[in-house]
Amino acid sequence: MTPSIPIPKPAPLNLHYALSKEQAAISKQLITNFDQGIDTLVYAVCGAGKTEMVYGVLSHAIEKGCHVGFAIPRKDVVIELYWRLKEAFPQNRMVAVYGQHASALVGDIVLLTTHQLYRYPHYFDLLVMDEIDAFPYRGNETLVALCRRAIRGHSVLMSATPSQELLHQYQTEKGKALLELRTRFHGKPIPVPRVKVLPRFLQWVYTAFLLRRYQREGKPCLVFAATKDQAESVYRFLSFFLKNGNYVHSSREGRDEIVKCFKQGKYHYLVSTSVLERGITVKKLQVVLLSADEEEIYRSAALIQMAGRAGRKWDAPTGEVWFLAEEENQEIKRAMEEIRYCNTFL
Numbered sequence: 001m002t003p004s005i006p007i008p009k010p011a012p013l014n015l016h017y018a019l020s021k022e023q024a025a026i027s028k029q030l031i032t033n034f035d036q037g038i039d040t041l042v043y044a045v046c047g048a049g050k051t052e053m054v055y056g057v058l059s060h061a062i063e064k065g066c067h068v069g070f071a072i073p074r075k076d077v078v079i080e081l082y083w084r085l086k087e088a089f090p091q092n093r094m095v096a097v098y099g100q101h102a103s104a105l106v107g108d109i110v111l112l113t114t115h116q117l118y119r120y121p122h123y124f125d126l127l128v129m130d131e132i133d134a135f136p137y138r139g140n141e142t143l144v145a146l147c148r149r150a151i152r153g154h155s156v157l158m159s160a161t162p163s164q165e166l167l168h169q170y171q172t173e174k175g176k177a178l179l180e181l182r183t184r185f186h187g188k189p190i191p192v193p194r195v196k197v198l199p200r201f202l203q204w205v206y207t208a209f210l211l212r213r214y215q216r217e218g219k220p221c222l223v224f225a226a227t228k229d230q231a232e233s234v235y236r237f238l239s240f241f242l243k244n245g246n247y248v249h250s251s252r253e254g255r256d257e258i259v260k261c262f263k264q265g266k267y268h269y270l271v272s273t274s275v276l277e278r279g280i281t282v283k284k285l286q287v288v289l290l291s292a293d294e295e296e297i298y299r300s301a302a303l304i305q306m307a308g309r310a311g312r313k314w315d316a317p318t319g320e321v322w323f324l325a326e327e328e329n330q331e332i333k334r335a336m337e338e339i340r341y342c343n344t345f346l
Contacts (some may be wrong), residue, residue, distance in 0.1 A: 001105060001106075001119060001120050001121070001123055003067055003122070003123050003152070004067075004106070006064075006065030006066060006067070006125075007065050008063055008064055008065035009062060009063065009065070009092070009108065010063060010091060011058070011059040011062035011063050011089055011091070011092050011108065012059070012089075012090075012091060013055055013056075013059055013088055013089065014087060014088055014089070014090050015052075015055070015088065017314075019049070019052060019053070019185075020049070020185050020187070022181055022183065023048075023049055023052060023053050023181070023185055026042065026044075026053045026179050026181060027052075027053045027054070027055070027056040027057070028056070029177075029179060030042075030053065030054060030056065030057040030156060030179070031056055031057050031060045033154075033177055034057050034060065034061065034126060034154055034156075035060075037154060037175065038154065038175055038176065038177050039154050039155045039156075039157075039170075039175060039176050039177070040155075040156050040157070040170075040176070040177045040178075040179055041156075041157045041158075041159070041162065041166065041167070041170040041176070041177070041178050041179070042054075042156060042157070042158045042159075042179050042180075042181070043159060043160075043162055043167065043178060043179070043180045043181070044158065044159075044160060044180070044181040044182075045160055045181065045182055045183065045184060045190060045308070045342050046160045046184075046190065046304065046305060046307075046308025046309075046312075047184040047185070047186075047190065047308055047311065047312040048160075048181045048182075048183065048184055048185060049184075049185035050130065050158045050160075051081065051084065051130070052185070053181075054070075054128050054156055054158070055088055057126065057128075057156065058070070058085075058089075058109060058126070058128070059089070061125060061126040062089075062092060062108050062109070064125075066125035066126050066153065067110075067123055067124050067125050067126075067152075067153075068108065068109050068110070068124065068125070068126045068127075068128075069109070069110045069111075069112065069120065069123070069124040069126070069127045069128070069150070070085070070109055070110070070111045070112075070127075070128045070130070071111075071112050071113070071114050071116075071117060071127060071128070071129050071130070071147070071150075072111075072112075072113065072114070072129075072130050072131055072134075072279075073113065073114050073131055073132075073134045073135065073136055073137040073138075073143075074113065074131070074134065074275075074278065074279065075098040075099055075113055076255075076256070076259070076275070076276075076279055077130075077131065077278060077279035078096055078097075078098050078111050078112065078113055079096065079098075079256070080279055080280075081111055081130075081279075082094055082096040082111050085109060085111065089108070089109065092107075092108035092109065093107040093108045093109075094107055094108070094109050094111060095107030095109070095110050095111065096111045096112070097110060097111070097112035097113070097116045097119070098112060098113045098115075098116060099113070102116065102119070105119060110124075114129075114136075114137045114143045114146065114147065115136075115143065115146075117143070117146040117147055117149075117150040118146050120150045121149050121150065122149065122150070122151075122152040123150055123152060124150055124151055124152065124153060125152060125153035125154070126153055126154060126155070126156070127147070127150060127151050127153075127154075127155045127156075128155070128156045128157075128158070129147060129155060129156070129157045129158065130158045130159075131158070131159065131278055131279075132157050132158070132159050132162065132166075133159045133160070133161045133162060133163070133301055134277075134278060134305075135274075138163075160304065160305065160308065161300075161301035161304055161305065161338075182341075182342045182345040183342070183345050183346055184311075184312075184317070185314070186313075186314045186317045187346065188311065188317035188318065188346075189343040189346060190307070190308065190311065190339050190342055190343055191287075191307065191310045191311045191318060191319050191320065191321045191339075192321070192336065192339055192340060192343070193289075193303075193307050193321040193322065193323045193332075193335070193336060193339070194320070194321065194322050194323070195292075195322075195323045195325065195328050195332060195336070196322060196323070196324050196325075197325060197326065197327060197328060198324055198325075198326070199326060200291065200326065203290050203291070203324040203325075204234055204237050204238070204290070206324060207223055207234070207238065207288050207290065207324070208237075208238055208241050208242060210286075210288060210320075210322065211223075211238065211242050211245075211268070211269050211288075212241075212242065214268070214269070214286050215242065215244075215268050215269075218284070219284045219285070219286050219319075220262065220265065220267070220268060220269065220270075220282055220283075220284060220285055220286070221268070221269045221270075221285070221286040221287070221288060222269070222270055222272060222276065222280070222282070222285055222286070222287050222288070222309055223238075223269060223270070223271045223272070223288045223289075223290065224271075224272060224273070224274065224276075224277070224287070224288070224289045224290060224306050225271055225272070225273055225290050225291070226273070226290065226291040226294045226297045226298070227273065227297075228249040228250070228251060228273055230290070230291070231247050231248075231249050231271050231272060231273050232247060232249075234247075234271050234290065235247035235271040238269070238271065242268070242269065243268075244266075244267055244268040244269075245267055245268060245269040245270065245271070246258050246261070246262070246267050246270055246271070247270065247271040247272065248270065248271075248272050248273075248275065248276065249272065249273040249275055250273065250275050255275075258270070259276070259280065262282070263280070263282055274297070274302060274306070276309075277302055277305045277306045277309075278305055280309060281309075281312045281313065282309075283313045283315070283316045284313075284316045284319065285309055285310055285311075285312070285319055286310060286319050286320045286321075287306060287307060287309050287310045287319065287320070287321045287322070288321075288322045288324065289303070289306055289307075289321070289322065289323050289324065290324050291324070291325065291326075292323035292324060292325040292332055293325035293326055293327050293328070293329045293331075293332065295329060295331055298331060299331055300331045300332075300334035300335040300338065303323070303331060303332060303335035304335050304338055304339065306321075307321045307323075307335065307339065323335075
C-alpha cells in the first residue's frame with residue numbers, strides 16, 4: 001500500500017481503570033522513545049498488562065497523524081484485540097486484517113496478523129508487535145523480513161519470553177531500548193506450577209479428579225494437550241465423567257464460538273492444544289498441562305505462557321497450575337525457575 005498524507009486526529013482513551021505505577025512509567029517512556037526515534041522492546045511477564053501499556057503511544061501517534069499498526073502472529077488474538085481497542089479508542093476507526101478478512105485495509109489503527117504485513121511495505125510510522133516469541137513468527141525469517149519492510153518509522157516489540165539474542169540486541173545497539181516489567185499489574189505473584197509425575201494414562205485420570213474439584217468450587221479449567229489427536233482423545237475420556245466441557249484445536253470447526261462460550265461460563269472445562277496458550281483471559285481460571293515433558297512441543301517459553309493463563313484478573317489473581325509429566329525435565333525446571341525469579345520482584 002502507498003501511505004496516504006498524514007492527518008492528525010484526536011484519539012481520546014476510554015479506560016475504566018488506572019495503570020499501575022510501573023505500567024504508567026513504561027507507557028510514558030514508550031512515548032518518549034517514539035518521539036526520539038528509538039525502537040523499544042518491552043519485556044514483561046504474562047499478565048503484566050502489556051497491551052494497556054502501549055495505549056498511550058498508540059494515542060500519541062494517531063494524534064500526530066501517523067500510520068499505526070498492531071501486529072500479532074495469531075488470528076484469534078487479532079480478533080480479541082480488535083474489540084479491546086475498539087472499546088479503548090471509541091472515536092477512532094479500527095481495522096482488522098487477517099486471512100480472508102481483508103476488504104478494509106486502512107484505519108486509525110490497523111490490527112493484523114504478521115502474515116498480512118506483506119500488504120503494507122514501508123507503511124507504518126509506528127508498528128507494535130506483540131507475542132514476537134510465538135509461532136509462527138518466532139524463527140520465521142520471511143515474517144521477520146516482512147515486519148522490517150512494513151516499518152518506515154519505529155517499532156515497539158513486546159514479549160514475556162524474548163530470546164537472549166533479542167535481549168542482547170536491545171540492550172546494546174544504538175537506537176534501541178529495553179523496558180522490563182517482572183510483576184503483574186495487580187501486584188500478586190504469578191502462580192507457580194505444581195509438578196506431578198505420572199504415567200500418561202494416569203495423567204488423564206488425575207485431570208478428571210482435579211476437574212471434579214474445580215467444578216464444585218465453581219472454577220473453570222483449561223486443559224492443554226500436546227497434539228490434536230490427544231486433545232480429542234482426552235476430551236472423549238473426560239466427557240464420560242464430566243459434563244459441560246468441550247475441546248478445540250486449530251482445525252476444530254466453530255472454534256471461535258466454543259472459546260466464546262467457555263469465556264461466558266457455558267463450559268466448565270475446555271481441552272485445547274497450544275492454540276490457546278496466549279490471548280485468553282478467564283476469571284478464576286485453573287490450568288492443567290498434560291504431557292508437559294514433551295520437549296519437542298513444550299519448550300520453557302511455551303510452558304510459561306500456558307501457566308500464565310491463571311491468575312490474570314484483578315479480582316481473581318490466584319489459580320492452580322499443574323504440569324503433569326512422566327518426568328520433570330530441564331524445560332519444566334527452566335520454566336519454574338523463571339516464574340519463581342519473576343515473583344522475587346514483588
